[in-house]
Amino acid sequence: MKRFDYVRANDVGEAVAALAASPAARIIAGGTNLVDLMKYDVETPERVIDINRLPLNTIEATESGGLKIGALVSNADLAYDSRIAERYPLLSSALLAGASPQLRNLATTGGNLLQRTRCYYFYDTGTPCNKREPGSGCPAIEGVNRIHAILGTSDQCIATHPSDMCVAMAALDAKVHVIGPGGERTIAFEDFHRLPGDMPEKDTNLQPGDLITAVELPAEDFTAHHSYLKLRDRQSYAFALVSVAAALKIEDGRITQARLALGGVAHKPWRDTEAEAMLKNSTPGVASFSAAAAKVLETARGYGENSFKIDLARRAIVRTLKQAADGTPQSQTDKRIR
């Protein structure tokens, strides 16, 4: 672990100024990912800017009837917030599928968006890795890749984004509010994370000096038909091999709106609007769900150990859509899959 300076920002302006002053700095929120990466010498910031005193820990109603979640709201507070639990149960469920209670108490909304991949090589400075050290190579492609991506990969990197929260946010059409040297702006969730392409070192489209201030959820009601299903190597406290967030509106036996996003399969939460369009106006059932799944996985590619994920994702999509359509969302405490 490299030595670093520590500064504490007292308001948003101070944080933005501190970031601008030292581009090699890193923000620390919950620290549950950053500190590990620093101990592994993967992140070696010269300066760490603590934003925990910033007033970004509230959830507020927006004028358009949605909710705006401050970047410092913890994953636990967010999951158990009554407005979230009642109006956005899909997000609550995804949060509770993630990590452990202790981690969720510390982890923040902003930090969760920016958590880095769990690729084994990325964490191990004794090995090459294009994401950690551009140009050094990607040993995962022909190596240990059980947990790696099957969609949107490149010949430079096949890492996944490991978040659960973000999968639900992608499905819910969230927006990310940021403030940077050039002022405030919002980024559609779809455009927030990026695919690896030939710049796997870049996880997102944030600009240097950007601070996330909030995530906004639009006013939409998927409470009747939603589910978050996470498949993993043990019943709790493991990252997703594949996860699916599904949200539907069903009227008179027809799907009138559909949202479908996957976790654990790509460098970003994988939302497929074409598959959603196919579901729209269809009758809920195995036929339409399977067709949507086939659409999502049309371009999927396995790398050996992770090839099973293609079939698993197909099955998971069908099951999650069924859970959503039936109004029997997956419980995150009863481990039996519905």
Place this chain on the structure above:
Amino acid sequence: MADTATLIGRPSIGQPTRRVDGPLKVSGGARYAGEYFADDLLHGYVVSGSIAKGRILSIDTSAAMAIPGVVEVFTHENRPRTAWFDSKYQDQVAPPGSPFRPLYGDGILYSGQPIALVVAESFEAARDAAALVKATYAPEEHITDLDAVKGQSYVPPKKRSGIAPPPEPRGDAEAAFAKAPVKVHETYRVAVEHHNPMEPFATTVVRDAGGKLTIYDKTQGSQNAQAYVTGVFGLNQSDVTVVNAFVGGAFGIGLRPQHQLFLAVMAAQALERSVRVVLTRDQMFTLSYRPETIQTLSLGSAPGGKLDAIMHHAVAGTSHFEDYQEVVVNWAGLLYGCDNVKLSYELAKIDTYTPSDMRAPGATLGVFALESAMDELAYAAGVDPLQLRLTNYADFDQNEDKKFTSKALISCYEQGAERFGWSKRSAEPRSMRDGHELVGWGMATGVWEAKINKTAARASLTETGHLEVSSATSDIGTGTYTVMALTGADAFGLPIEHVTARLGDSSLPTAPVEGGSWAAASTSSAVVDACDKLKQALFKQAQSMPDSPFGNVDFDGVAFRDGRMMLAADEGSSVKLGEIVRSARQHRMEAEGSAAPDSATQKEYVSYTHSAIFVEVKVDEELGVVRVTRIVNAVAAGKILNPKAARSQILGGVVMAMGAALEEETFADHNLGRFMNHNFAEYHVPVNADVQDIDVIFVEEPDDKTSPIGAKGIGEIGIVGTTAAIANAVYHATGKRIRDLPITIDKILA
């Protein structure tokens, strides 16, 4: 021993007793190796290498040395001289070969090998500097993939001490197999597993002004570590004390000295300072592991399932510098009666560190294969899996042609099956359901050796009547403290609060490493002997007291209870034990005792613990998700000294088996020759949500031959066979036979 009737209401042998070290552990009062302090303590941080094989060309420590607080960076270039002969690096449990010598030369033998030790005034400075040590290498071609070398397997030329090689073949297994009407012939594998105890490896070397060393080490044997240190560094035994008062789990990885011990002592000697070295969780994956083993099992039987041929062949990976061996195949010739048996065990060399004993070494692997194959045979022969075991029940050990000291396995089968409800099982695979989940019921047998090892203990009574029992054994979380205290309390009829147990210190009476499930039986037998001798000494002294009521009786005529010695025939005539000590003008009286295996018994008898395991799984077949919903493990292990701790041991073994069956796997990147998932986020062991109903039964099993105290040991039996029972239940649920552990989602879907 005291009359048990008088002990009611007081913990004693055979009654569930809380751990005497429990309060210390939950309050943070129990100190582990990395938690001792000394004035001016230096901190060492290990730098691990990144290639699997080759040479270090250069190693640049200048940037590390420039970090404020760094005192020294040790590498193979500047390491102080230590013993020249590799035999000096040998320890009690070392397999044949040339033990790894840290920082010995520029050669790299495995990925993650320690290549430098940074020593600094603070841990943070040492860690900071460690990242700046830069090595360049001349890599050589490596092979870490056992499949690539299994064709070059060999019978180990030198046997590892204490490990029985496969017995000579009996009958003609090939011919019998060829003509058997029912056959199973399959290959089984278990992934590489790392021990991963909670406590990381750590050593704190406290050096006094005169140069004497007190070494707090994470080890399963303080005297083994002491002998290693004195041998390697040429020190006198009287100048080195090794303490391991508390050990936060080990599972076998603490049997042999690990490299942090060498490095900490080396630095302390070179710098003439106290030094602590703690390994990181990731570095724990650069130590030993359970060897990958490829097993082929062939079973041939008559139509009803009566075995007529068993062949079990195993090829296990080992390092290039040592021939690690464990008992993998012998179980197949022991567990069932069969006249045509051929067992073989071979090794193949790969470029990793030497594997090591891991909870029930060998049996965990071998019995998984055997009990999976037996399940396959049951289906092939069309008989109930439990019935098949009974049909082939072995009344004596055909491997050695000896009798069992005791074997209550039938009771395990009966009581386990009854508790589980086995009779309600429908035989067909895929025939039981709960909603959309498939339900599977599987069973298996477990077996593990029971033995005692030569162990000494001391009993000492103070003038206030307090008893202390001690031995250089270890308590790796298994409950040795409690069993020792219980034994002492029982022998003297004292409340357990009046007894102190001491262990984990090389200066105490000689004991072997804590492993093989022998500690409780060996140590408590030695404590009984020491207490017996002390009681006799007290009796003699009491007889010489003025007005002694014991003048006219012999030793059999007295009893010990509640801190007093009394006439058995007249309990009113008694003397306080403390008074007897004072009458000898002493502060304490003590005696040493010991226990050892009885060679006459061993000529005629063998001793094993047995178990029958019944498992229910529920499988969401479409998604490949397996949940273990119920396990009954019925165990026969002689006298159960402390049922509460014993149950915990079995629970721990069962949960570890769930990990091995469904989750645990260290992934190797064979291109890099390196284990990759070296942390607890990515190396999966069971969590609470994985563990549901586990029921432990201890069946009655009187045994007067295994150990003087009647116990056999329960540290390992819980894991043996349980993996097979889970895999068998998965087969019963799904009709899919998975012979390659762990059974993960992808394998169910395949």
